[in-house]
Amino acid sequence: MLNKKILLGITGSIAAYKAAELIRLLKKNGADLQVVMTKSAREFISPLTLQALSGKPVLENIWEPSKGNGMQHINLSREVDLILIAPASANFIAKLANGLADDLLSNLCLARNCPLLIAPAMNKEMWLNPATQRNIKLIHNDNIQVLGPEDGEQACGEEGFGRLINEKTLLLEIKRAVGSKIFSNKKILISCGGTIENIDDARAITNLSSGRMGFNIAEAAFTMGAEVTLIYGRTDMPAPNGINQIYAPNYNEMRQVIMENAANYDIFISVAAISDYLPTRINGKIKKDKKLILELTKSSDILADIASRFNNLFCVGFSAESESIIKNGQLKLKNKGVDLIVANSINESMGEESAEIYLVDPKEVTHITKRDKSELALEIMNHVHKLTKEKGHINEHIN
Ligand SMILES: Cc1cc2nc3c(=O)[nH]c(=O)nc-3n(C[C@H](O)[C@H](O)[C@H](O)COP(=O)(O)O)c2cc1C
Incomplete structure (x- = not known):
């Protein structure tokens, strides 16, 4: 069992609908989830669906403080063991690589003091674009773990790398990221x-x-x-x-x-x-x-x-x-x-x-x-x- 607090960030990718299944799997494995979505992600999946599955209201707006000192862009990452962005859009990856912070999710990633995992999902040309590859290298160097994407058929009908990594592999990687590390280097x-x-x-x-x-x-x-x-x-x-x-x-x-x-x-x-x-x-x-x-x-x-x-x-x-x-x-x-x-x-x-x-x-x-x-x-x-x-x-x- 996971028994960990995870902040799941959802961005504006067509793969956002897969976040619903991912939430079910993480909950089944004992995770305590807080979902945060970008404004674009709302175009792909309803916050109500995510709230119903995660059991908590979905957070989205940095200017609508729900509790405490109003600084949820800082407090949220302090309350969790890990942040997972799945799916991560090309735009969000670019923001991460450059330290941009213009919404709640990008702010809390910048202000985090816990591990950050991202699972990119996009059209294969967006993934292969030199700008995206440059950004991926930058975030690797910043100690952000990139999971996937996988090869295969894409929502747009093309074939190639860009599919969201499958949920079982994601779960295993999350368990490893928050695990005991007693066999590191073995x-x-x-x-x-x-x-x-x-x-x-x-x-x-x-x-x-x-x-x-x-x-x-x-x-x-x-x-x-x-x-x-x-x-x-x-x-x-x-x-x-x-x-x-x-x-x-x-x-x-x-x-x-x-x-x-x-x-x-x-x-x-x-x-x-x-x-x-x-x-x-x-x-x-x-x-x-x-x-x-x-x-x-x-x-x-x-x-x-x-x-x-x-x-x-x-x-x-x-x-x-x-x-x-x-x-x-x-x-x-x-x-x-x-x-x-x-x-x-x-x-x-x-x-x-x-x-x-x-x-x-x-x-x-x-x-x-x-x-x-x-x-x-x-x-x-x-x-x-x-x-x-x-x-x-x-x-x-x-x-
Ligand atoms: C129908 C549609 C599907 C899209 N799918 C993706 C996608 O899979 N991956 C991606 O990186 N961007 C995709 N985009 C573009 C993003 O939604 C767009 O760059 C947006 O600004 C991302 O915002 P965010 O990073 O704040 O969530 C798509 C756009 C549309 C209209």
Whole structure:
């Protein structure tokens, strides 16, 4: 949950209608919202709609003080954790770049003492115009974070860069901007999902991993300030937007991508359910007969191989078992030579939205009662932070 105060500024872009959905998403995630709009934004979406969705009157006029000392152009930014301008028009970006302050929104951006994020949305030629690009460079240098725009079909019928960044990526970036930053300057590699191992050209063996836990861990690590790369296989849902990702659908590709990348990371979290038995692939399609006997070869454990090869890498593994969950977790911790095992019950966690877990590290076992996997991901990452700090992996000055 966000549980933060956010000032959402809406300017005169055709994408202003998307602010309505964004408000719903932010509210659903626990944000306390104050909407401020420009005079032009009013032409695109009604303040009443925004008031109804945000639960508060929308502010617009610098000369109509609603309370206190009448200086809401200063007070408003003091009351919030973050200002987000979405959509940000080319005109508003130009004002920001040059420190202009001729309405409430531009004044409070200039008088702010909190982070400012902007999500531009405009016609592709307006975006590519040297003046806009010059202004974007200027505001980058002023520590204003620019999110998007995205490529694609535009409201005017043209194709190109200028679309408002999608709301899920925006939410993730907001969480990162107001997040704990405990993994700033850390690179985290995460594998997740299941693998598909071909028997012939049509048939394959796989497993029931949904990818949910790994996606949640990737999002949690990202919002805590890490540079995250997600290697994912077969999953039941789309991978999160806004996070570096590599698709590796089978054992061999997973192994290759993980081995190639591991040396460049500080932490490796192996959530993927990678096939531990591999069929010998037959070219073409095996003819249907009464019986088919498959011979499966045991694959080499990628996590154990990584842990023994890269001594400075902090390694986390997952263990899903149907019995003796803690004991099996402790065995895996030792046998794989890793720093932490997240142990859970296979029947209650695989493919589910929630789970109960045990964090098994060399010193102790920490029980986390059943909860949503997004909450579990935060608990796991906080525990990883604690252990890496004890091991000296995390620089003290960050915390
Ligand atoms: C129909 C229409 C759509 C527009 N869409 C955009 C847009 O998507 N992005 C943009 O930067 N400007 C767009 N404009 C131009 C802005 O509304 C105009 O520059 C305005 O002065 C911006 O004011 P503001 O920055 O104070 O909100 C559009 C104008 C019209 C008439």
